[in-house]
Amino acid sequence: MDKxxxxxxxxxxxxxxxxxxxxxxxxxxxxxxxxVKPLVHEIDEDPEGREIEKAxxxxxxxxxxxxVFIGGTLVGSTNExxxxxxxx
Amino acid sequence: MNxxxxxxxxxxxxxxxxxxxxxxxxxxxxxxxxxxxxxxSLIVEDVKLDSQSEDASHGISGPSNQYDxxxxxxxxxxxxxLAQNREAARKSRLRxxxxxxxxxxxxxxxxxxxxxxxxxxxxxxxxxxxxxxxxPGFPGAVNPGITTFEIEYGNWVEEQNRQICDLRNALNAxxxxxxxxxxxxxxxxxxxxxxxxxxxxAKADVFYVTSGMWKTSAERFFSWIGGIRPSELLKVLGPQLxxxxxxxxxxxxxxxxxxxxxxxxxxxxxxxxxxxxAETVAASQLIEGSYIPQMAPAMxxxxxxxxxxxxxxxxxxxxxxxxxxxxxxRQAARGLLALGEYFQRFRALSKLWATRSHEPA
Numbered sequence: 001m002d003k004x005x006x007x008x009x010x011x012x013x014x015x016x017x018x019x020x021x022x023x024x025x026x027x028x029x030x031x032x033x034x035x036v037k038p039l040v041h042e043i044d045e046d047p048e049g050r051e052i053e054k055a056x057x058x059x060x061x062x063x064x065x066x067x068v069f070i071g072g073t074l075v076g077s078t079n080e081x082x083x084x085x086x087x088x
Numbered sequence: 089m090n091x092x093x094x095x096x097x098x099x100x101x102x103x104x105x106x107x108x109x110x111x112x113x114x115x116x117x118x119x120x121x122x123x124x125x126x127x128x129s130l131i132v133e134d135v136k137l138d139s140q141s142e143d144a145s146h147g148i149s150g151p152s153n154q155y156d157x158x159x160x161x162x163x164x165x166x167x168x169x170l171a172q173n174r175e176a177a178r179k180s181r182l183r184x185x186x187x188x189x190x191x192x193x194x195x196x197x198x199x200x201x202x203x204x205x206x207x208x209x210x211x212x213x214x215x216x217x218x219x220x221x222x223x224p225g226f227p228g229a230v231n232p233g234i235t236t237f238e239i240e241y242g243n244w245v246e247e248q249n250r251q252i253c254d255l256r257n258a259l260n261a262x263x264x265x266x267x268x269x270x271x272x273x274x275x276x277x278x279x280x281x282x283x284x285x286x287x288x289x290a291k292a293d294v295f296y297v298t299s300g301m302w303k304t305s306a307e308r309f310f311s312w313i314g315g316i317r318p319s320e321l322l323k324v325l326g327p328q329l330x331x332x333x334x335x336x337x338x339x340x341x342x343x344x345x346x347x348x349x350x351x352x353x354x355x356x357x358x359x360x361x362x363x364x365x366a367e368t369v370a371a372s373q374l375i376e377g378s379y380i381p382q383m384a385p386a387m388x389x390x391x392x393x394x395x396x397x398x399x400x401x402x403x404x405x406x407x408x409x410x411x412x413x414x415x416x417x418r419q420a421a422r423g424l425l426a427l428g429e430y431f432q433r434f435r436a437l438s439k440l441w442a443t444r445s446h447e448p449a
Contacts, residue, residue, distance in 0.1 A: 020364070021392070022357045022358070022360045022361040022364065022389075022392055022396075023357055023392065023395050023396065023399070025356070025357050025360050026353045026354050026356060026357025026358075026360075026396075026399075027353070027357075029352070029353040029356045029357065030349060030350065030353035033349045033352065033353060034349070078395070078399050078402075079399070079402055082350055082399065082402055082403055082406060083402075083406050085346050085349070085350055086343065086346050086347065086350065086403070086406045086407060086410050087406075087410060088339075088342055088343070088346065
């Protein structure tokens with residue numbers, strides 16, 4: 001949990017992802033198209049990955065990834081990101 | 089036997105009372121139903137519907153006139169007759185209920201069978217359907233979740249056509265904004281209902297949704313992850329909205345760009361999914377004559393496909409929603425009419441094409 005808090009405060013946009021997750025890939029691409037470079041943390045490549053996954057679930061995510069944090073706050077998963085994007 | 093006299097009574101009354109005609113129609117069906125005692129029903133119906141019950145009793149108990157009977161018994165007879173009438177009426181109501189329920193069940197079954205047949209025709213037209221050929225019968229018919237969706241979608245299209253008509257009439261009649269608002273709300277909720285239906289169907293069979301099997305053939309040609317491309321949606325709405333204020337135009341442009349970006353990102357995710365799935369399947373080996381054990385990672389990938397379909401619909405829904413925020417009611421009504429007619433035309437095109445290809449060369 002601490003790790004999550006620490007990571008999300010490191011940069012403006014932080015995305016928790018899994019290297020095998022294609023939806024995560026889609027979200028990352030979207031940010032790149034907007035000219036933004038998010039900090040991507042592949043939790044399946046992190047030894048503490050399981051802990052991070054549990055922490056994300058506890059924060060209220062239905063699916064642990066993709067989990068997008070902007071300015072240290074949890075924005076949500078793909079749905080929320082898409083909605084925000086289309087709303088401008 | 090009472091039957092001959094009952095028949096006599098019925099035919100005598102035929103031209104006079106409409107309800108009796110209905111009753112004889114029921115009678116036809118009751119005859120085919122072994123559960124029911126048809127001759128008796130004819131008799132009791134006549135008793136129920138005939139206001140002059142004395143006359144009816146002539147058919148049953150013989151030609152004797154009520155007034156010929158002994159003066160001491162008319163009250164008892166009347167009471168008994170009334171009781172018989174009530175009983176007969178009650179029985180006929182129960183029978184009617186059972187009959188109607190039977191009709192409803194048969195109707196649903198018929199719809200289901202028709203849909204299965206339609207599915208079979210679709211499947212039959214793609215000869216050599218690959219792995220689907222392993223299943224006996226027609227894949228489309230087996231999944232109850234999909235059958236339900238097809239029935240619901242059929243209803244959805246009918247309702248859609250009605251709404252399009254309403255919108256057209258309302259716009260031509262120059263109704264008030266209030267009335268227009270109601271129509272627009274209905275239309276909007278109707279589309280959102282479709283997205284919910286698709287979500288459920290995707291869980292039942294995601295390939296059915298992505299391949300656009302539920303749409304007509306011409307619509308399928310444009311299918312993008314289980315439906316119309318969101319930016320295409322906006323493009324169809326576009327021309328109908330003029331005149332627009334500068335502010336509106338600007339917002340629409342922003343929305344369209346955002347839509348394209350979202351589409352592009354989602355599509356790249358899909359391509360990656362395809363790629364990794366292909367790699368996974370290519371890497372799987374034959375173990376003791378079966379590929380199944382190695383398929384677990386591939387199965388997980390396929391589950392991800394459901395997410396993509398849902399996300400695509402989410403983009404469509406959100407794009408529509410944002411348009412409603414930008415537009416006035418009148419513009420929204422024109423836009424929805426245009427959108428509805430767009431789909432209608434494609435359905436018409438598909439029908440035309442289907443009949444054309446059946447003609448002999």
